[in-house]
Amino acid sequence: xxxxxxxxxxxxxxxxxxxxxxxxxxxxxxxxxxxxxxxxxxxxxxxxxxxxxxxxxxxxxxxxxxxxxxxxxxxxxxxxxxxxxxxxxxxxxxxxxxxxxxxxxxxxxxxxxxxxxxxxxxxxxxxxxxxxxxxxxxxxxxx
Numbered sequence: 426x427x428x429x430x431x432x433x434x435x436x437x438x439x440x441x442x443x444x445x446x447x448x449x450x451x452x453x454x455x456x457x458x459x460x461x462x463x464x465x466x467x468x469x470x471x472x473x474x475x476x477x478x479x480x481x482x483x484x485x486x487x488x489x490x491x492x493x494x495x496x497x498x499x500x501x502x503x504x505x506x507x508x509x510x511x512x513x514x515x516x517x518x519x520x521x522x523x524x525x526x527x528x529x530x531x532x533x534x535x536x537x538x539x540x541x542x543x544x545x546x547x548x549x550x551x552x553x554x555x556x557x558x559x560x561x562x563x564x565x566x567x568x
Contacts, residue, residue, distance in 0.1 A: 428526050429505040433485050439477045441470055449527050455536040458549035468561075469535075475555035479548070480518075483511040502526055502533065514547030 426434075428447060435443035445466065453462040454469045463469050487508035507522045518539050525534035539545050 427505070428530050428532055429488065429507060429524055432522075432524060432532060433488075433507060436473075436483070437485070441473060441477075444473055445470060447532055449529075449531050449533045452532060453534050455534070456552075457537055457539045457545050458552050471556070471559060471561050472552070475552055475559060475561075479513050479551045479555055481512040483509065485509050502528075513544065514551050516541075516544040516547040518544040518548060 431443065431447050434440075435447060448466050448469060450466050451464070452466055452469050453464050454472060455462045456472070463472050485507050489506040489508075503526045505524050505526075507524065509518075509520050509522065511518045511520070519541075520537060520539040523536040523538070524532050525536075527533040539548060
C-alpha cells in the first residue's frame with residue numbers, strides 16, 4: 426500500500442492517528458485559504474481536525490500516479506495526485522491533493538488546489554472559523 430493509499434484511507438476514516446504516523450515531522454501543507462503554509466505535524470493535524478468538521482460529503486474520485494516532481498524545498502521526490510469532491514459552506518468543491526513523499530515513504534508536503542472561487546471563499550471562511558474556535562492562531566499576514 427502506497428503513502429497515497431494510506432493517506433486516502435486515513436482521510437476517508439477521519440483517522441488523525443494514521444495521519445500522524447504518515448506525515449513527516451516537518452510536513453508543509455499549502456492551502457488555498459492561507460498565504461503561508463501550515464508547517465509541522467501538529468499544525469497540519471490541527472488543520473485536518475477542522476477540515477473533518479468542515480467538509481460535507483467529502484470523497485476521493487480519482488488518482489493520478491505521479492512521477493518524481495520537485496517540491497518547494499527544491500528536492501525531487503515521488504508524488505501523487507488525488508482528485509476529490511466535497512461540499513463546504515453550501516458550495517460544491519472540486520479539488521486535488523498533490524502529495525510529495527519523503528525518502529522513507531511518508532508525506533512531506535501537500536498542496537491543495539480547489540475550484541471554483543466561490544467554493545474557495547466559502548471554504549476559507551469555514552476553515553478560519555474552525556481554526557479560531559479551536560484556538561489556533563491565524564494572523565492577517567497568513568491570509
